[in-house]
Structures are given as structure tokens and as C-alpha cells.
Amino acid sequence: MKTLARRDFLKMAGAGTAAVVAGAAVPISGFFAWTGKNTLRFRAVAGMPKAPWPAYASYVIEGNVDLGGRSGSLVKSIYAGAPDSMSGIAFPGTVRSIRVTSVKQSGGSVVIDGEVSERAGLLEGESPAFSINIDRASGLATADFLGSKVLMKLD
Secondary structure (H helix, E strand, O other), X not given: OOOOOHHHHHHHHOOOOOOOOOOOOOOOOOOEEEXXXXXXXXXEEEEEOOOOOOXXXXXXXXXXXXXXXXXXXXXXXXXXXXXXXXXXXXXXXXXXXXXXXXXXXEOOEEEEEEEEOOHXXXXXXXXXXXXXXXXXXOOEEEEEEOOEEEEEEEO
16 A cells, blocks of 8 residues: 655645635534435545644545435545644645446445546546445545545544
């Protein structure tokens, strides 16, 4: 598994050279729920960078997935602030819309695959392919961040 260097994270977050501008608002109350018979709505959050460094940004993946139709849309982004004190400001250039292409269920686990809708905005080394594994029993999810696996908590 590839590790993410602090310098690469800072480049991704735009720290140091880019001014932080207002982005999409982050919902205050988290959500992980069945909104219909086959519709899953979720929000997964991880502090960035990983330990032992203090988290000063939050990697967020959220959206709705139709499990029966194997479709849906997700958004992944990086917000200023650690998960417990996250702001509503997304770092510029970090918001990605994901089109769901596949959904697989196995026991209490859901694997969602997709692809980034706007490939022109991808950074060097950032893959247009997307995958998240949601474990409903543990309340955790695993997703990719620039080639590294990230453990995320479901809100």
C-alpha cells in the first residue's frame, strides 16, 4: 500500500499558496440511513493527514445510492478543520462529483464503485476511478485518497 507524504497532502489541500475560499456547506448533523427500501444515504469522514500528525483537514465522502438500481451520486471533498471542528469551507479544487457505476452487497458490507464526473480537474496522480467499502456493522468505511487507503468514520 502506498503511503501519502505530508508534502503531497499539502499540495492536494492547496496549503501555503492558495487562499481558502467559501465552498459548499457541510451538514451539521451527520447521516447514515436508509431513506427508502433500497436507498442508502451516508457520510464518511476522516481526519487528514493521518496520525501521528495532527489533523487540520477532513476528507468527506457523502451521497445517495440506489442499491437496487446500482446507481447514485456521491461527492468527495476536503474541508478545513479536523473532523470534530470542521468548517463549511472546502479547500479549492478538492470537490469531486462521483457517478456510481456499481454497487455490491455482502452481509453488512456495501462496496460502491464509480468514476469522477469531471476528469479535467483531476490532479497529477489522482485516479478517475473511485471505490468505497462501507461496513455498516462497525460504522466504518475504507476509501482511496491519492493512492492510499483511508479509514473513515460514518456519521
